[in-house]
Amino acid sequence: MSAVLEIQGLQKTYRSRKGVRRALDGFDMVVEAGQVHGFLGPNGSGKTTTLRTLLGLIRPNGGRMAILGREVPQSLPEVAGSVGAIVESPQFFGNFSARDTLSLLADAGGVERVRVDEVLELVGLRDRAGDRVKTYSLGMKQRLAVASALLKNPRLLILDEPANGLDPGGIREMRTLMRTLAESGMTVVLSSHILGEIQLICDSVTIIAAGRRVAAGAVTDVLAQHATSSVRVRLESASDLTASAGALRELGAQVVVEHDHLMVSGLAQPSAITRALAAREVYVAELSPVSVDLESVFLELTGTAPVAGEHRQVDQTVMAQAGPAQGGWGQ
Amino acid sequence: MSLYTAETRRLTKRRFTRFFLIGVVLLLGAIAAGMFLTNHKNTPEVVAAAQAKADREFQQAVVQAEAERKACEAQAQPGNDCSQMWTPTREEFQAQWYMPPTFNFRKNFGDMVTTLAAILAMAAFVIGASFVGAEWSSGGMMNLLLWRPQRLTVLNTKLAALLAVLTAVTVLLSAVWTGVFALVANLRGTFGGMTSGAWQSILLMELRGLVIVLAAGALGFGLASIGRHTAVAMGVAIGVVVVLQAGLGTVLAMAQVKYLEMYLAPTWIAAWMNKSVELVDYNAPCVGAGGTCEQPTLTLTWGMAGVGLVAVLALVVGTAMWTLRKRDIT
Ligand SMILES: Nc1ncnc2c1ncn2[C@@H]1O[C@H](COP(=O)(O)OP(=O)(O)OP(=O)(O)O)[C@@H](O)[C@H]1O
Ligand SMILES: [Mg+2]
Numbered sequence: 001m002s003a004v005l006e007i008q009g010l011q012k013t014y015r016s017r018k019g020v021r022r023a024l025d026g027f028d029m030v031v032e033a034g035q036v037h038g039f040l041g042p043n044g045s046g047k048t049t050t051l052r053t054l055l056g057l058i059r060p061n062g063g064r065m066a067i068l069g070r071e072v073p074q075s076l077p078e079v080a081g082s083v084g085a086i087v088e089s090p091q092f093f094g095n096f097s098a099r100d101t102l103s104l105l106a107d108a109g110g111v112e113r114v115r116v117d118e119v120l121e122l123v124g125l126r127d128r129a130g131d132r133v134k135t136y137s138l139g140m141k142q143r144l145a146v147a148s149a150l151l152k153n154p155r156l157l158i159l160d161e162p163a164n165g166l167d168p169g170g171i172r173e174m175r176t177l178m179r180t181l182a183e184s185g186m187t188v189v190l191s192s193h194i195l196g197e198i199q200l201i202c203d204s205v206t207i208i209a210a211g212r213r214v215a216a217g218a219v220t221d222v223l224a225q226h227a228t229s230s231v232r233v234r235l236e237s238a239s240d241l242t243a244s245a246g247a248l249r250e251l252g253a254q255v256v257v258e259h260d261h262l263m264v265s266g267l268a269q270p271s272a273i274t275r276a277l278a279a280r281e282v283y284v285a286e287l288s289p290v291s292v293d294l295e296s297v298f299l300e301l302t303g304t305a306p307v308a309g310e311h312r313q314v315d316q317t318v319m320a321q322a323g324p325a326q327g328g329w330g331q
Numbered sequence: 332m333s334l335y336t337a338e339t340r341r342l343t344k345r346r347f348t349r350f351f352l353i354g355v356v357l358l359l360g361a362i363a364a365g366m367f368l369t370n371h372k373n374t375p376e377v378v379a380a381a382q383a384k385a386d387r388e389f390q391q392a393v394v395q396a397e398a399e400r401k402a403c404e405a406q407a408q409p410g411n412d413c414s415q416m417w418t419p420t421r422e423e424f425q426a427q428w429y430m431p432p433t434f435n436f437r438k439n440f441g442d443m444v445t446t447l448a449a450i451l452a453m454a455a456f457v458i459g460a461s462f463v464g465a466e467w468s469s470g471g472m473m474n475l476l477l478w479r480p481q482r483l484t485v486l487n488t489k490l491a492a493l494l495a496v497l498t499a500v501t502v503l504l505s506a507v508w509t510g511v512f513a514l515v516a517n518l519r520g521t522f523g524g525m526t527s528g529a530w531q532s533i534l535l536m537e538l539r540g541l542v543i544v545l546a547a548g549a550l551g552f553g554l555a556s557i558g559r560h561t562a563v564a565m566g567v568a569i570g571v572v573v574v575l576q577a578g579l580g581t582v583l584a585m586a587q588v589k590y591l592e593m594y595l596a597p598t599w600i601a602a603w604m605n606k607s608v609e610l611v612d613y614n615a616p617c618v619g620a621g622g623t624c625e626q627p628t629l630t631l632t633w634g635m636a637g638v639g640l641v642a643v644l645a646l647v648v649g650t651a652m653w654t655l656r657k658r659d660i661t
Contacts, residue, residue, distance in 0.1 A: 014659075056480045057473065058659035076480040085477050091470030095346055107337035109478045148474065 434520030448540030464561025
């Protein structure tokens with residue numbers, strides 16, 4: 001398999017009157033051909049910045065990027081015909097209809113006009129295509145955006161939060177559409193916060209936090225690497241929860257106190273839990289390994305799990321606390 | 332080429348462009364109608380009536396002056412020289428001053444060309460600004476750049492499409508404008524003296540008007556592109572008019588600056604359209620020989636105005652391209 005999209009050591013620092021903000025800090029990413037690739041990260045972690053840089057809208061401060069084996073931004077004009085993209089809920093000129101908007105884009109990009117009606121059909125806007133975009137609902141605008149990205153019948157499709165504002169039916173249709181497109185050989189890069197969705201449709205993921213990659217690889221691999229140690233512990237008496245959590249932390253475990261149980265991770269053997277608690281005369285009522293989903297892996301990796309009594313601020317992530325990252329995990 | 336057709340289509344499809352042009356056409360129609368209604372042809376009857384009126388007024392004035400001189404002499408105060416009093420002359424009562432205005436194509440059409448150019452230039456500025464400004468603020472520009480990642484090509488093609496449409500509109504309206512006023516001259520004035528030289532100079536003036544229109548369009552386009560919003564171009568235009576023109580004019584007048592009109596844009600536009608403008612230094616003492624008063628003058632030519640125009644255009648459009656190349660699009 002060849003890489004359709006490669007990013008190495010990407011750096012981007014925004015400068016404004018308020019000072020500098022390091023949005024990307026040596027970010028790496030690889031997407032293989034024919035995959036549906038999930039691009040995940042908390043708010044403000046740099047996903048949109050990465051995609052904008054990739055598509056030549058903003059200038060990076062360092063690093064290299066390649067699309068379809070060609071260096072960008074130098075070769076962007078040549079590869080642009082094979083890349084369809086939407087970046088963060090694109091807006092369209094409100095007084096034109098969807099059909100006008102798309103046919104103007106088709107003209108500008110040298111795409112045949114018949115394709116306009118094809119994509120309108122594909123995203124379900126056929127009957128409303130003559131209405132002014134201004135009168136569209138959020139989800140309808142989003143569908144139009146997806147239609148504009150599909151117009152070129154691209155080899156690489158980049159969608160930044162395409163599900164934003166879609167209804168449940170729309171999300172499911174989008175999922176089927178992605179799969180169909182991938183089966184036809186298109187590579188899809190999908191950024192989204194709906195992790196259940198990502199887990200269902202993506203072959204592989206890249207997780208970004210604070211401008212750096214924290215995990216990457218096939219969805220199953222990423223899950224497997226973090227599936228090991230999380231255990232739900234229920235005690236006979238809920239009043240012992242806090243004290244027990246302290247005892248387990250002394251063993252080196254990470255413990256999250258829930259209202260009637262503990263979530264314990266970072267211990268090789270679950271038996272260590274029962275032994276330690278029994279020694280304090282606390283008895284375990286339930287000890288069950290938790291099958292991780294992408295969401296919990298994401299929260300763990302990015303350090304953005306909610307903590308009771310705290311309001312996490314947007315830039316508070318695992319990377320911000322841990323300082324410089326030790327390269328990418330995963331691969 | 333495909334991008335060019337798309338941009339032309341985008342520009343002409345916009346309701347703003349259409350409504351604005353319709354407004355301009357209505358305004359021009361109103362001006363033409365006004366000129367038609369206020370001018371009259373000098374038929375022999377009109378001339379005779381005016382002559383009669385002039386004679387009558389002259390007679391009245393003579394009688395009145397005579398009466399006043401009599402009254403003066405009757406009082407006969409010392410130091411009162413009654414022979415110095417005004418006596419009306421024939422020249423002071425010419426028939427043409429008693430005629431209704433008439434439209435002399437050769438003499439008056441130049442002003443109408445300037446009027447057309449000024450109105451179209453204002454429209455071109457606004458249309459140019461909103462063409463690119465609305466694209467920026469609606470996010471359409473970003474979409475387009477995702478499609479065609481060559482920023483300068485996109486901006487230049489947009490500008491070319493704008494200028495081509497403006498040229499077509501200006502040429503068309505100029506032709507209609509000329510036709511309408513030829514008609515007005517025929518019906519409500521005179522069309523005499525239109526030699527081929529006169530036609531040529533009108534054509535050249537219309538061409539200079541076209542240049543003003545295109546320059547205004549490019550300026551609006553450039554300013555809105557630099558500010559990435561229509562409002563920026565509008566703000567700059569209003570700012571220039573209010574602060575620089577009105578404010579600067581007042582300050583310069585108070586400071587008694589020599590040839591202060593030189594610092595005001597309308598002077599330069601007049602110089603461009605009429606080929607030259609003569610400024611008089613009214614503050615200077617008279618230096619004429621034999622009691623005549625000749626104050627020093629300064630002549631601004633259309634060549635000078637052209638150089639200034641090119642400089643401003645190059646600055647604004649150049650900056651627009653440079654910022655587009657350099658700045659991030661977010
Ligand atoms: N134009 C800009 N000027 C300054 N800082 C910016 C700009 N755009 C983004 N940033 C900053 O860069 C960081 C990354 O932003 P980015 O939009 O890439 O996040 P994201 O991962 O797309 O987040 P979300 O999930 O909320 O869409 C944020 O801290 C943001 O504040
Ligand atoms: Mg984003």
